[in-house]
Amino acid sequence: MQMYGKEFFTQVPDNFFSIFSRNLKEIYVDLIFLIYQEYNKRIYTLSRDHVVDLFSEYLEGLGEQAWQVEEGEAAGETAKSAREQALQYLRRLVDTGWLNLEPEPDYTFRISIPDYTIVMLEAMNKIRTGYRVEFKGRILSIYQNLSGSEGFSYVALQQAYESTQELIDGLKSLNHSIKNYTEKLLEAKDVRAILSQIFDVYQTKILGEQYYRLKTSEHISKYRVGILKRTREWRSNRNELVRQAGIMVREKRVPDAATAENLIYEWIEYIDASLGQEMDRLLSEIDRRNARYARSAADRLRFKLHQGRGAGRHIYTVLAYLGQLAKESGEKTLAPGEITRSIALFPQVAVDNQSLRKPPVARQTHKPQPLQAASVSDEVRQKQLLQFGSRVAEEITVGQLNNYVDSILGERDICPIEQVPLNSRSQWVKLIYIILFSQSPVASYRLEGERSETIAIRDGAIEVPNLVIKRKGSKR
Structure with a gap:
């Protein structure tokens, strides 16, 4: 340790x-x-x-x-x-x-x-x-550092790494701060203090326009593909990576080339992980905690607004008024008609027509009525049958997919997905079905590999899952 x-x-x-x-x-x-x-x-x-x-x-x-x-x-x-x-x-x-x-x-x-x-x-x-990290322009700064003319420079990569680190740290700090503001909200004593806590403190310091811009106009999805594409190019361009490591050693940033290469890979891995699923999970967690804060704020505000104004308070006012009448006119005086129509002020031992509680009513039996069948012309019927037949013809069964996979594998037992033919729309559709039916017990193949990883094909223009198609058993 x-x-x-x-x-x-x-x-x-x-x-x-x-x-x-x-x-x-x-x-x-x-x-x-x-x-x-x-x-x-x-x-x-x-x-x-x-x-x-x-x-x-x-x-x-x-x-x-x-x-x-x-x-x-x-x-x-x-x-x-x-x-x-x-x-x-x-x-x-x-x-x-x-x-x-x-x-x-x-x-x-x-x-x-x-x-x-x-x-x-x-x-x-x-x-x-009460400093908060500025989220404005952070994602754009990371994208520009990686995709600019100096993108294949360790300095640009390091700046992108530091900006990513500041962005993630700021979002984590934001996520952890919500609980403190929730506790302060519950300590607020009156409606004015609650509204001030919501709009002056929480809305300004926690979920101001910066965070909403990060969720809208500067959303990570606008730049994620370009950023991750650039990090993959860093990984695949071994010669440039070694050259940048050598520059770091000559500039005495690190003691040796191995340390420089490890540091560059560490920056790339951090950017990849942070701007991928981790960013989505973090934003979802902030939204969830923010929704809980909003519910607490609404409940607290509703409680303060209705405190002393509910039915109990009204009944207390009515009873105090009746007590004053009894003191002035005597206890045997009849209560005013306006009150007796709203509140039953007499002993009640049985349910009657004036009771607030009504006796249960027997549930009525449902009697279904026959529906009139609508007539369909032969022309409409024929058209619907043709449409249904075309949909059925386009469907792919597991058996058809097994034959297609066998034709791809040929004499081999394994085939990476990036080697599957993808030259037409039907081949792309069949690739989707290959992934979907891979868990079927009657499929003659299975997929192996990390499903969260992708690999670029066609010079990085398209990404497909980094999986391998493997035949079950021996070739038939």
Whole structure:
């Protein structure tokens, strides 16, 4: 078993996450995002004095009540001013590995950000802002990288691989996020909050126009054939693949040619698998979970709209009104006629004509009536018989198909499907019947191979199943 934790903490300090376990974790997050904003603005490292000024200005805006003693620090260690507190926070971030302190020849210090901190800050920023992968143009980008003039370049193939990876990761993240939004929907307290959760949050961040474009105008089916055709050309063009592997070695992307070839095959396999059935299954799963979210939203909204307005609430209002009448006019006073016509306010021991419950009625016996046969003229009858006869003549029986397969096999026992004659419409129809009748117990042949795989014929213009026709038993 691979030890991922050991590999991770060889790159990251052991106490890197300790700032999140302290009682001032929100302040630490704000401070490191201040550093991140400065990092995005500048091309040079940051002056320590500038960072301390940023921290001091932030702390002064919070007020002194925020400068509380951290867990594990004595009361005497509490800073007396915002600047002293800023220095303590900066020292803590340096000690935990979030920042590096670099001395300069003039005895000043600069602040730099390690590479792992930049990766962590980018991830935290995406979480904070609710970042979602842009699906617009992803499929088109993959297609253009593979089918362009530089399509037989490892750089174009790698870009197509990375775009495919980002697309699949984005769809997986979308699929896994639906549950969180469903839970937030169930926590909504009123109708306004439910509608805001549906239209402002879920519709915008989860199933916005980007995802619907991926299902409509930029659907994978528009580009799938071209993309998969190009990956097959990569596989079949061994010379070009070896040449691209050699370029990768010369450019020092990989140590040797074998590693380069394996990496290229890995990219091709990933694109093939991701844009094939996996993409269809993933989109179907997202649609299924989205439908469940829609049902939950409708049920929640219906419940909130009808809460306090159902029949129970109406009956409660009527009884409260009757109670008020009884208090004012006496309990023996007759109830108003409008109420007695709707609610029976008397003891009921037997079913009567005014009861809401009606006695069961005997089921009536069905009496079928004879149908009048319509007369058909001889001309219409003859025409229908001719049409039926032509359909029967075109049908292919298992016996006819066995004879056809025997003629194809000849003296052989096996024949790949790509070698079956496909020069006319009838031969294509017979190929379809060969596949359909292969499971029949009276068929004299069977099909072997992976049914999900295909093979290109006629210079890649047509794809047929990568199967082999094999004779059952010996030749008759």
